[in-house]
Amino acid sequence: GQNIDQPTEMTATEGAIVQINCTYQTSGFNGLFWYQQHAGEAPTFLSYNVLDGLEEKGRFSSFLSRSKGYSYLLLKELQMKDSASYLCASMDSNYQLIWGAGTKLIIKP
Amino acid sequence: TAGITQAPTSQILAAGRSMTLRCTQDMRHNAMYWYRQDLGLGLRLIHYSNTAGTTGKGEVPDGYSVSRANTDDFPLTLASAVPSQTSVYFCASSSSTVSDTQYFGPGTRLTVL
Numbered sequence: 745g746q747n748i749d750q751p752t753e754m755t756a757t758e759g760a761i762v763q764i765n766c767t768y769q770t771s772g773f774n775g776l777f778w779y780q781q782h783a784g785e786a787p788t789f790l791s792y793n794v795l796d797g798l799e800e801k802g803r804f805s806s807f808l809s810r811s812k813g814y815s816y817l818l819l820k821e822l823q824m825k826d827s828a829s830y831l832c833a834s835m836d837s838n839y840q841l842i843w844g845a846g847t848k849l850i851i852k853p
Numbered sequence: 854t855a856g857i858t859q860a861p862t863s864q865i866l867a868a869g870r871s872m873t874l875r876c877t878q879d880m881r882h883n884a885m886y887w888y889r890q891d892l893g894l895g896l897r898l899i900h901y902s903n904t905a906g907t908t909g910k911g912e913v914p915d916g917y918s919v920s921r922a923n924t925d926d927f928p929l930t931l932a933s934a935v936p937s938q939t940s941v942y943f944c945a946s947s948s949s950t951v952s953d954t955q956y957f958g959p960g961t962r963l964t965v966l
Contacts, residue, residue, distance in 0.1 A: 748895060774951075777954070777955075785959070785960075786943060786957035786958060786959050786960055787896070787943070787957050789954045789956070831895070831896070833896075839950040839951055840898060840901070840911070841896075841898070841955065842895070843895030843896040844895050845893055845894055845895045
């Protein structure tokens with residue numbers, strides 16, 4: 745079956761760094777997406793990885809290891825506005841996204 | 854640019870009634886999707902459309918139908934609502950289905966009593 749695993753909740757301190765992990769098992773693989781979703785709002789795109797390695801985009805970076813079926817999202821210099829859920833999604837062989845349940849990130853001052 | 858709009862924002866519906874959730878995009882995207890999001894679960898695909906005139910079933914299509922008469926609109930219909938269809942429904946679109954970023958509408962919160 746297809747499965748995406750990510751922690752349910754994480755807590756971090758303002759100004760710190762946090763890493764949110766995601767493991768995936770999908771029928772085929774056409775890339776790994778990360779989305780941010782604030783409470784009561786729509787998911788918004790953060791990053792896309794299809795090749796192994798680290799993609800950096802400002803304070804956010806995303807890493808992929810296809811051989812391990814593993815990705816992480818790294819958030820640096822945390823701000824209170826980063827309090828949100830972070831959704832990991834793998835695109836399968838049919839180009840459909842399989843979604844994790846999301847990681848709720850709580851930022852404390 | 855409005856992007857994707859959904860209507861209504863929220864709705865309370867009696868079980869057994871029918872309802873159509875509306876979705877319109879102005880980005881001229883070929884592909885459109887309907888998801889439902891329930892607490893503790895990932896987004897689940899209900900139906901999708903790769904291009905105008907075609908539709909396909911996702912992971913949880915039962916009880917829902919869609920149509921894609923043109924590029925911009927992708928309505929989702931519940932023919933006879935049941936309480937298990939209480940959820941937040943998101944419409945999304947992408948330029949194409951091949952590894953393209955999906956952009957989401959603001960969602961419709963539906964409660965079926």
